Amino acid sequence: MDDNLISKKDILELTGISYGQLYRWKRKNLIPEEWFIKKSSFTGQETYFPKDKILDRIDKIKNMKDDLSLDDLAAVFSPNLAEILLTKQELLIKSIVSPMAMQIFEEFHGETKVFSFDKILFAALLEKFLQSGEVSMEEGKNILETMETHYKSFEGKNGDVVLMRKFGMAICLLVTSPSEIKVDKTTKLVYKLNLNMAIEEIKTKLAEPV
């Protein structure tokens, strides 16, 4: 996360937006709190942002702000679950879930014809974990089970899904974000995915024309 940060000053310069606008967009939750990273510099504390993410977000806001109110924009970026229902076919067609991940999902859940946003998220996370090449199908089911049981209590909050492994046994965690996890030397932090990022990716894929 340390690489590719841009200072607040530079981002304002690059994008031509003002302090007032940046603060307003922060208030309206268009720019997540987590992206404001404080670091000491020779003038004191300065604020930095993840460069690619902030540039992309500001670009999107500038493009959409004439058509949508700031509150509507916040809904586009917000992590709260939308009233979305998709069929299994649509998920496959939009490449949110691969046939392999879908099979594992259905092995765990039973046949699923219609997916609510929660289920779309779980399937998409499973897909990404499997795609990483680091996670087995059994562990994938473990991840699904963890999400099923605990995700509701996270609603609205950002979190990370973490898979750890020790002596061949896998443990899945759902942790609030931002947080740092340190483990003992025989435990391996296998893979980690951020909920908000996954949700945004899904929303973007859904918005794309097929």
Add this chain to the structure above:
Amino acid sequence: MEQNLQNLKISGAGSADGGRYNEVRISGAGDIKGDVECNYLKSSGASNIRGNVKAKIIEVSGASDIKGNVQCEEMRTSGASDVRGNVTTKKIRISGASDIKGNLYADEVEISGASEVRLDCEAESFVAKGAFGIGGLLNAGNINIQVAGPCKAKEIGGEHIEVRLGEVGGFISKLIKFVSSNECMLKAEVIEGDNIYLEGTKAKIVRGNNITIGKDCEIELIEYKGELKVIDNGRVQSQTKL
């Protein structure tokens, strides 16, 4: 809202469970043992609400405490009342020494007296007269501060920021000013905005488009894009035009 909600009135040392009510009035050392959802809440004396509050209008005074979060449309607090959690509201008027231990999220904030928000304060309009403290970031579109006591915020950000030396009215204000004229100032580490006018302000860094540094200001560094004016006895250590 439902039609059949009852009113709750506690006085003296009575207590009640939380729940959904129409109007809730607590005074004395009344105690509510859980979350409260109501249309109107009036809490005074040394009463305690041990939970979250969701209401349309809230009036809190005396030394009453709310141990959880508050969500409402309008809130007026005075005296030494505290909220332990966050306050999310449209309008809030705080006076006296009320404290919010969490964040304050509002459309309109009016503060007078010596209140504190421990974490961040976000608003569209922030008007303060007297003294206040914000532990984190004051992020508001329109910020209007009249300094008549010690004011502080860790960081201030917004569009229009105006800080002026206020009328030193009232005995306490005069006393503070007499004891230490240093205290009648706004202290912040960073102030960033589009248009900034400052008096009685001590800050490390001020950044913005158009900035005026006026009477009794001490600023270490200014970075500005448009125009910078330093007037009266305002002191700026170093300035850079970007």
